[in-house]
Amino acid sequence: MKYPATRLRRLRRTPALRRLFRETRLAPEMLVQPLFVKEGLDRPVEIASMPGQRQHSLRSVVEAAAKAREAGVGGAILFGVPARKDPRGDGAADPAGVVPAALRALKAAVPDLVLIADVCLCEYTTHGHCGIVVGEGPHAEIANDETLPQLARAAVAYAEAGADLVAPSDMMDGRVGAIRAALDAAGRKETPILSYAAKYASAFYGPFRDAAESPPSFGDRKSHQMDPANADEALREVAQDLEEGADAVMVKPAGPNLDVIRRVKDRFQVPVAAYQVSGEYAAVKAAAARGWLDERTAALELLTAIARAGADVVLTYWATEAAGWL
Secondary structure, three states: OOOOOOOHHHHHOOHHHHHHOOOOOOOHHHEEEEEEEEOOOOOOEEOOOOOOOEEEOHHHHHHHHHHHHHHOOOEEEEEEEOOOOEOOOHHHHOOOOHHHHHHHHHHHHOOOOEEEEEEOOOOOEOOOOOOOEEOOHHHOEEOHHHHHHHHHHHHHHHHHHOOOEEEEOOOOOOHHHHHHHHHHHOOOOOOOEEEEEEEEOOHHHHHHHHHHOOOOOOOOOOOOOEOOOOOHHHHHHHHHHHHHOOOEEEEEOOHHHHHHHHHHHHHHOOOEEEEEOHHHHHHHHHHHHOOOOOHHHHHHHHHHHHHHHOOOEEEEOOHHHHHHHO
């Protein structure tokens, strides 16, 4: 029927009606809090470009995770900042490294919080790239296949330290298959892989690189991260990762790629995560600090849009705060 018999405003008239008929519902348990843990710290350090976020000590990362879980947050993803780096990123696979140490502490203190370990080499290499670099100067390039065993060793180290999921973010071809084979060979057949399947070379990663101390010392990451102009390619990336054994897939960044999230969900009908990245968070923080918008309202609107696009899990720096708001 048409107006005046049909009046769509009827179900919007009161807050109670709007809540009851809301199509997309955010819940704390679908949120994941990113946490940075830095080797050698004795107290947390504020991250200037990400107001409200910190590089954590082993003690404070446990406190932050416990606070997130108390708020109802479903999971945490860990990024390590080691004391020492080398050209091959050997520290990423060190069973005594900063991430395995944090995983063991968190598993003991917050056993019902899902722990996700990011798997990449960029924080552990002197050059800041996601894989092993061969050649020098203008001829330097990331050696895809030589990088895979290193990533696989790191994933096994994290699984053995207590990670509930491992999440390769490097965007090397074939890494999901290599990690799945290594986990299975190590007796970790039940450890799931959450693949950063569609990770774009984005301008929104800047504050993260401050937090993880991982800016590339030369060049950029466009040789392996996706071109933001491409969406069909994202579906190919997802299909490949699923074929290699990924249990869930991720789109990153979330906000600029809502269309990709929707297409991935519609095409594959698998668990889809989306990462609302550091630059998305920092932009709202900066605008809110100037009184240009309301942070809480803006953050919840953005998170709702990501969920509406099809994300089952949302990684966001607002996770603990948003859980309290919800």
